[in-house]
Amino acid sequence: MKKITLSIVLLLSGIAFAQIPSGYYSTATGTGFALKTQLHNIIKNHIDNTYGGLYTTYQTSDVKPNGSVWDMYTNCDFIFGTVANGGQQDNGTNVTAECQLFNREHTIPQSYFGSGAVPMYSDAHFVLPADKKVNATRDDFPYGVVVNATYTSNNGAKLGNNLNSGYSAGYTGTVFEPADQYKGDIARLMFYFATRYEDLLTSFYSSTSTAKVMFDGTSNHSFSTTFLKIFITWHNNDPVSPKEIARNNAIYARQSNRNPFIDHPEYVCQIWSVECTALSSASFLTDDAVNIYPNPTNGNQVSIQTNETITKLVLININGQIIKEINNPTFVNQVYELANLPQGFFLLQLSSDKGNVTKKIILN
Known part of the structure; x- marks a missing residue:
């Protein structure tokens, strides 16, 4: 057991200190929204491996140590591959409970940027493998802090009205709250989307999607105040994990672009400094x-x-x-x-x- 434990530790340590490609962020020299635009120019024009190609990407980007699919919405151990070949990849049949099939979850719903619109439709950085039941339950609701859950998944993700208090004050509608261990992951995917698609955010805002409340229609600030505070708080409270770093590296190998906020978590408060300063006046568990x-x-x-x-x-x-x-x-x-x-x-x-x-x- 000691040898096994040591191997796991060494593996995770190796992932945690994986090297960012030399010079990748050399042009990211600004601050504020200028930095955000510089990052946009670095990560734009990624390789689109198509929507079907996401299932191939997941086999390296979202695999648990036990070889099953790493789903942030559940604790299910899904099997990679089609149902015909013994896997649990969505085949279009209806599900009645968790852990039956997994599919592809657009953390920023398609209803916001346009159904099937590329390259957003198949961008693995923010399109995750997810339990089909929980994915459907999440629907196109924004992320937030649930006060009274009407649904709770088997890993603690919840659906319910947003808590209109503290850092989540300002919205009372239905929200989806990921499990605590993945809140930072989700926040950094939000920051990625707002940066990678900075030049398209104003056009996306014409959407009638429920998720629209997370954004403010601008290309620079990007987020509405309530949801920016939520995402910054989650980012600060749940630091970058070895899982995220490994995922970032695997997607880079497929798409040739990276999530800057996993590589450099400090970029968040260098860009959205006003909100970070306001939140820093509050006390956080460190x-x-x-x-x-x-x-x-x-x-x-x-x-x-x-x-x-x-x-x-x-x-x-x-x-x-x-x-x-x-x-x-x-x-x-x-x-x-x-x-x-x-x-x-x-x-x-x-x-x-x-x-x-x-x-x-x-x-x-």
């Missing part, structure tokens, strides 16, 4: 506010030390499956003992009223 020890450990428990009020602990394995979920854990002298843990590499998500933070845990 990585250094939480200490986990011993880590790595040869035992089956770790201690979590923090002065913050933690409302939920979620332990996730490398396949994206939730191993433990503890609501309102009781800390004694600012310490909580997380016990009875299996061996392996895990992500521990801690939630509070100030946001979320994710820590890596290794149990040998």
